[in-house]
Amino acid sequence: MSVTQVVLLLFIGYIVFTIDKKKKSVPIPVVLLIIGIGLSFIPYFSTVEVTEKIIYEIFLPGILFVSAYKYSAKAIKRHGAVLATLSTLGLMATALLLGLLTYMVGGWFGSISFLGAMVIASILTPTDPVSAVSVLEEAADEQIAEVVDGESMINDGTSIVLFTVLSGMYLGENSFQLTGFLGEFLYVSLGGVIVGVAFGWLCSKAVHITHHHDYQVMLSIIIAYGAFQTAEHVGFSGVLGTVAAGIMLSYEFEHMNREGHYREALSGFWNVVEPSLLALVFLLIGITATPYLASANWIMAIIIFVASIVIRYLIVTAVLAIFHNNRTLDKQKQAFLVSWAGIRGTMSVFLILSLHAKSPEGSEALLSISFSVVVLSLIIQSLGVYPLSRKLEN
Known part of the structure; x- marks a missing residue:
C-alpha cells in the first residue's frame, strides 16, 4: 500500500465524516465499508x-488505546463481573x-470440518x-454502552488465544489440551494486563516531568504502542497490554487535581487520530473483503449471522440474569441491546x-x-442499533 493510496483513502474518510449528517441512523463505518467495496472495483x-x-x-493499538483511555475506571468496578x-x-x-451450529449448517451446503x-x-x-x-450512550442506558464497550476491549485478547489454539489444530500444528489451553490463556492474559498496568502507571507519573502539551501527547503514543509491543515481545497479549495501559492512565488522571489539564492535550490529539484510523480501517476492510464476498455462500452466511446474534443473546441473558438485579423486562431489553451491539469488525x-497468511x-x-x-x-447491526435502542427504551 503506497503513501499516495493512504492519503487518498484519508481524504475519502475526511469527506465522509464532513458530509455525514445522520451518524446515528447511518453510522459512518457502514458508509466507509460500502465505499471500500466500491473502491475495490x-x-x-x-x-x-x-x-x-x-x-x-498499526490500527489496533491506536483504536484500542482511545477506547480504553476514554473508558471510566469506575465502569470497570461497576461491571467487572459481567x-x-x-x-x-x-x-x-x-x-x-456457534461452531457446532456452523458445522451442522455446513453439512447442508458442502463439507466444512468440525x-x-x-x-x-x-x-x-x-x-x-x-x-x-x-449511539447507545445517547439513545439508551449509558450502562449498556459501558458493558458493550468494556466487553469488546477485553474479549479481543481472549479471542486471539482461542483462535490461535483452534487454527493450530485445524492446520495440524498442535493438538488441544485443556490444561495447556487454560495455562496459555492465563499466562498471555494476566501477563498482558500486568505489562499494561505498569506502563499506564509509570507514564502517568512521568507526565509530571513536563507540562508541555506536545510532549504529553508523545508520551501517550509511547503508552499505546509501547505497551502493545512490549507485551507481544515477551509472549503476552499486546491487546490487553494496550487496554490495561489506557484504563490505568485514565484511572490515574481521575485521581489527579489537574485532570482536565492532562486530558485536554491527549483528547485533542487522539480525537483526530481515532477517526483517521477508523476511516482507513473500514475502507480497507471493504477493499479486502470484496474478492471473498463474490465467492461466498450467502444463504449459509445469513444463517450463521442470525445464529450468532441468537446465541449471543442467550449467553448475555444468562450472564445478566446472574449479575444484574434489575427487573426481568429491563434485563431482556439490556440483553438484546448488548447482543445486537456486539458487531464484528x-x-x-x-x-x-491471520488464517489467510x-x-x-x-x-x-x-x-x-x-x-x-x-x-x-457491520451493515445490518450498525444500521439497527439506533432504531432498536430508541424503540426499546421508550
Whole structure:
C-alpha cells in the first residue's frame, strides 16, 4: 500500500465524516465499508494489499488505546463481573455453540470440518462496537454502552488465544489440551494486563516531568504502542497490554487535581487520530473483503449471522440474569441491546487475515464465509442499533 493510496483513502474518510449528517441512523463505518467495496472495483485501489500485521500492529493499538483511555475506571468496578464473564466463559461458550451450529449448517451446503467450523466461530466471537457505543450512550442506558464497550476491549485478547489454539489444530500444528489451553490463556492474559498496568502507571507519573502539551501527547503514543509491543515481545497479549495501559492512565488522571489539564492535550490529539484510523480501517476492510464476498455462500452466511446474534443473546441473558438485579423486562431489553451491539469488525478481520497468511490455499471457504458474516454484521447491526435502542427504551 503506497503513501499516495493512504492519503487518498484519508481524504475519502475526511469527506465522509464532513458530509455525514445522520451518524446515528447511518453510522459512518457502514458508509466507509460500502465505499471500500466500491473502491475495490477501481484498478488503482484493487492493488491495495492489507496484511494481518498492518491491522494488528498499526490500527489496533491506536483504536484500542482511545477506547480504553476514554473508558471510566469506575465502569470497570461497576461491571467487572459481567465483563470478565462475557469476555472469557461467555466468549468460549458462544464459540462452542456457534461452531457446532456452523458445522451442522455446513453439512447442508458442502463439507466444512468440525475444526473448520470452530475456527469460523472463533473468528466471529470478538466484538467491535465502534459505531454502536456512541449511539447507545445517547439513545439508551449509558450502562449498556459501558458493558458493550468494556466487553469488546477485553474479549479481543481472549479471542486471539482461542483462535490461535483452534487454527493450530485445524492446520495440524498442535493438538488441544485443556490444561495447556487454560495455562496459555492465563499466562498471555494476566501477563498482558500486568505489562499494561505498569506502563499506564509509570507514564502517568512521568507526565509530571513536563507540562508541555506536545510532549504529553508523545508520551501517550509511547503508552499505546509501547505497551502493545512490549507485551507481544515477551509472549503476552499486546491487546490487553494496550487496554490495561489506557484504563490505568485514565484511572490515574481521575485521581489527579489537574485532570482536565492532562486530558485536554491527549483528547485533542487522539480525537483526530481515532477517526483517521477508523476511516482507513473500514475502507480497507471493504477493499479486502470484496474478492471473498463474490465467492461466498450467502444463504449459509445469513444463517450463521442470525445464529450468532441468537446465541449471543442467550449467553448475555444468562450472564445478566446472574449479575444484574434489575427487573426481568429491563434485563431482556439490556440483553438484546448488548447482543445486537456486539458487531464484528476489526479484530475479526485481523483473525481472517491471520488464517489467510497461515493457509492461503486451503482455507478459502472459511475465509469467504467469515468475511461475508463480518460484512453482514457491520451493515445490518450498525444500521439497527439506533432504531432498536430508541424503540426499546421508550
